[in-house]
Amino acid sequence: MQRLGEKYQSVEAFGWAARDSSGHLSPFVFSRRETGEEEVRVKVLYCGLCHSDLHCLKNEWHSSIYPLVPGHEIVGEVTEIGRKVSKFSIGDKIGVGCIVDSCRACESCREDQENYCTKSVATYNGVHYDGTVNYGGYSDHIVVDERYAVKIPHTLPLASAAPLLCAGISMYSPMKYFGLAGPGKHIGIVGLGGLGHIGVRFAKAFGSKVTVVSSTAGKSKDALEIFGADGFLVSTDEDQMQAAMGTMDGIIDTVSASHPILPLIGLLKPSGKLVLLGATEKPFDLHAFSLILGRKSIAGSAIGGIKETQEMINFAAEHGIKAEIETISMEYVNTAMDRLAKGDVRYRFVIDIANTLAVTRS
């Protein structure tokens, strides 16, 4: 496959970037490469705010490259296509998620699991094969290889589809892979935030029974009435947790902050699975007995491959699944980040890029 080589970055772009680990975002003029043969240029319409954006802006994973333009829940419109592009036409509404390239040759890539390729390239803060640093979706347009973009069916409202590109696939993929999707299965979802709330909707669409496990008792009403969860457990309530022991086939844990997992393992039935999504730096304490006495397991999962992301989008369109969002203007983004840090969002911020970015350019 022809690599891009060193391409002159000739197309002007505008977005918001952080210059240092304060994470404070402000207007940023930069440039993108010309559209390659197998690439599409996408005018960004909406971009979701993922908690990973916040972690990265603040350099919490010690790998941030500044200036940093985050954003990997991108929905936009195709404005230009390379001459070998076959998946999309100009005017198509498409989505771009967390990765924009991979090695394309390893076992993971060949099995449509590009997300597990050790050389996968992140949409932002990743280094492209031509040596340039990637800038994400808090910007007016993006250029991406068609292989790493997905089509958004016209039945899905665009703004609330954006969070599916990261939060949605992050929940959909492990539910399918770990056999938790379907009637007769009881799934616990830990954390009712950006990922958790979409997870409840997917799980219900699969026909699974869903219990939300949260440290915030106040989210019970939304969990049960808006998202359709079957049950709600307050994780700090020992009696509730005790009563629910041994009742779940699987648990998807969306919480990234360090937290005890022994109580969660206790909620599992024998042979139950705890799937961790949060990228926590500090190791957890593993009480081997808790897994041995009950043949339980703990696994990780990270987004999904592109093929599965398309499958997830199509499933969401078919079942009317969308994120519960608060649409914001570009200039609100720093306030939104502060609120996100405190968990003060019902349940995902989405930036209205098309209508509010350009005006911030002085």
Next chain:
Amino acid sequence: MAKSSDQNKAFGWAANDKSGVLSPFHFSRRENGDNDVTVKILFCGVCHSDLHTIKNDWGFSHYPIIPGHEIVGIATKVGKNVTKFKEGDRVGVGVIIGSCQSCESCNQDLENYCPQLVYTYNSRSFDGTRNQGGYSDKIVVDQRFVLSFPDGLPSDSGAPLLCAGITVYSPMKYYGMTEEKGKHLGVSGLGGLGHIAVKIGKAFGLKVTVISRSSEKESEAIDRLGADSFLVTTDAQKMKDAIGTMDFVLDTVSAEHSLLPLFSLLKVNGKLVALGLPEKPLELPIFPLVLGRKMVGGSQIGGMKETQEMLDFCAKHSIVADIELIKISDINSAMDRLAKSDVRYRFVIDVANSINSA
């Protein structure tokens, strides 16, 4: 139902406190009930769990304790409801001797995951009697928890299969290690469990690498046990070369150790099965799990049906443990050596020929 009488006098060796020192001990077994089989014990394997229990490493030991759950013997009496066995049959008794027999796990032949599981020793039966294990002359067990010892499986070197064998066989099946020949299994720790895992892995057509702290056991792992390769965890370059090469790792080590190097050996979607029972929590790093969709799972022995299947499989493939036969009077020095991993690879007590009552 559980009455003891003079006929059921029994004799064994028990530990009386957490020094773990074993000494002669007189006690009695229940009368043989309608569903019971009385077993004259011929051999009993010495499992590392026996050592952990007599030393109260896990904090739930109740003394006096006669350990031993790798028991092979002869049925000397069978109750009137017993259909599976007759007097004179060679039988085995493993790690469990009771369960509720009505829960979801029991109904799926997974008695080992029954919440009311009864262990062979250091436990109480439903009627309140304290259970004592196989370092003794006889045992009385409900037929559901007695196994038929296949012809062709020697009583002495077959005994350790009743715990070590099923402990590795069950997760190998459950976690998908036996579905495809040619998959790569890493066996961490070459002791009682590990050496049997190598043999069973090879019988299933897997490529097997032994993972160990030192190169001491390398030539026997390869020449005698049939492992394909041997990886020393302290050899940084070899460990680096082995990154992402294994489909599965069976971790049999109960001493404190880091899981991170073992995770790095796994391919994407790889599975680590933790079988060792450490005293303290292990550190579980999250990034390797998330970035490679890797998994750590546990497993505890197997149900009775699967244990029988395992014995039959081992008989068919001539898989037995590598043992050092000892007299009961040598048990304390054997325990000292076991604590230092100084055994190739399982002690087995020649009970019938060395136990005698006063």
